[in-house]
Amino acid sequence: MPEITAFRAWRYNPEQFGPDLSEMVALPYDVLTAEDKQRLLSRSERNIVAVDLPFVPPKSAGPDHVYAEAAERLNVWREDGTLMVEDEPAIYVYHQIYEHGGKQYTRKKFFARLRLEPFGQGGVFPHEHTFGGPKEDRLKLMQATSFQLSAVFGLYSDPHGAVARLLEPGSRKPDATAELDTVTNRMWAVTDPAIIKAVQQEMSTKPVYIADGHHRYGTALNYRDKRCAAGELPMDHPARFVLVGLCAMEDPGALILPTHRIISGFGDLNVESVLGKLRDGLKLEPAAGTPADFDTILPQTSPYDLAVWVDATKQMFLARFSERGILDQLAPEQSPAWRNLDLAYIHTYLLDELLTRDLLGGSPPTVHYARSGADADNLVRHDKGIALICKACTMEDLRGVSQAGDLMPQKSTFFYPKLATGLVLNPLD
Structure with missing residues (x-):
């Protein structure tokens, strides 16, 4: 069954930017255009899109030098204090507040590392086909930067809301916020070992269904396998895990749109x-x-x-x-x-x-x-x-097809809103 772990994320330094990262974050690379990239960079040249989308159009692999330039830019940000690394391993509570159909919703998730297993093994299930181009692009970026920048969006079943209760932030102020495409994003770092252990125990019996980010998951598998082929890779090495944002299927804010x-x-x-x-x-x-x-x-x-x-x-x-x-x-x-x-x-x-x-x-x-x-x-x-x-297809549709080992027809699911990229970065070394 799935194994999740806390990790020490790199993230935008609150001493430089404060908690509001609206000018720093972006939508996932695969929904952005060249015009979107320029719009984001016009707000801040240090927007995460500068490294997460080094080549446009997205999903197409670019020449090697654009990935080397992205890696150099990321290294500069680490050295000049644009980014900071978390002092302690953390799980990151992540809420998205949005409107749809005249109603307001809050979708509750958390960022963590998930141990990589081939699809259908270890309790990790896909629901759609993947294609070559995006995986090649993402692999070149991971190899150049030794980071995973965009999270895989995963679902798990938790009908009684046990995980959400463990991770409820209450009145605590968020460590990071961002307004992105009419969606309010809020994030809290949870470093309490007792809470982290309790979440790990709850998740240890719950299959994970990939909702969005199949290419990213497949790329992480390729990256791990290449690292293993190059030499021994300890079982706890970061390259054996993938950055995920996990949400309960039963969460009232988890909508699938048609x-x-x-x-x-x-x-x-x-x-x-x-x-x-x-x-x-x-x-x-x-x-x-x-x-x-x-x-x-x-x-x-x-x-x-x-x-x-x-x-x-x-x-x-x-x-x-x-x-x-x-x-x-x-x-x-x-x-x-x-x-x-x-x-x-x-x-x-x-x-x-x-x-x-x-x-x-x-x-x-x-x-x-x-x-x-x-x-x-x-x-x-x-x-x-x-x-x-x-x-729209239902959560039950997705779970049933995935567990049967089948893949849904093209464009069966549209999960809204997209996860913001840039709140947490996952180091692979």
């Missing part, structure tokens, strides 16, 4: 032909609504599985899946948990079987992804296509 599908590229076929083919797998009911309703038309409690907007005819439908059992035939190698996913039905049956194979002669439609109703509206108007407004 990602909608916009389909287009139907060749000479009109959308009515496409809609007709989709009726083979959907029971469609006309509904009142426009793209302005995308964010509200399909709540999680709705008896419907999908909302469908046809831009050409300005029609809204609510839909139920009419052939749920078809995935038993189309994907018998997948687990029951996977075959029960809404997105498995959408991709495997509606898109791959009905549209690509039956209607389009093997040429798949173009699929774009939208994480908000406004984005879906813009895309469907631009593409002159059909919007499939989806429900």
Whole structure:
């Protein structure tokens, strides 16, 4: 089962910056653009993005010299007092306060080191595929800096809130705060050995499910293996661990938001032909609504599985899946948990079987992804296509598929908000 440890993080020096690190932190590297990087650096040339994103576009490996320059910059910050190292090993309580759908939420997590184990072993489970480019980029950065800068976001089950109670900061002032993209970030260092030990004991029986940061976890495994191949690596060496931000699945602030599908590229076929083919797998009911309703038309409690907007005819439908059992035939190698996913039905049956194979002669439609109703509206108007407004997957979906050893369809989960990078840096030597 998972093993977590406290560690002595490097972090921005409060004697130089005070507790407010709003100008120092950034979103994870993989959601930033070149323009985002310049905007952050215009606020402070010592923003963490200067070392965490040495090459743009993100997810692409750059030339060796950009990673060497990032390492040199990090070393300068360590030497000139920009960064300080914690006096004692700590677990770092991390709260994010944000609004969604007119409600305020607080998502409670903590930063720690997690012992690296291959996916599916040692109680650590992935839920999505990873690709080569981002891992190569992250590996080059880790090798150059001997640091892990961005945390992996992990989930664990704690229905009674035992870990959160142990780490409740009460009225204590945060050691660090930051306002980032309308999200308030607060962090407290916990150095009490008794509390740390109690948290370790609680976590020792809880599987960890990777929510966000599969590339970072895979890169940390590669880094560890390369260090082992270069010589003996003690079992307690920092390279055998990865920086994680861990959150209880049951935390009221832990939301998974939906990602909608916009389909287009139907060749000479009109959308009515496409809609007709989709009726083979959907029971469609006309509904009142426009793209302005995308964010509200399909709540999680709705008896419907999908909302469908046809831009050409300005029609809204609510839909139920009419052939749920078809995935038993189309994907018998997948687990029951996977075959029960809404997105498995959408991709495997509606898109791959009905549209690509039956209607389009093997040429798949173009699929774009939208994480908000406004984005879906813009895309469907631009593409002159059909919007499939989806429900979010649930924590139970993620846990069931992960434990079965399956991986979810692409862009199944959208965890909001993203963890801030720059609150704690994990040294690997």
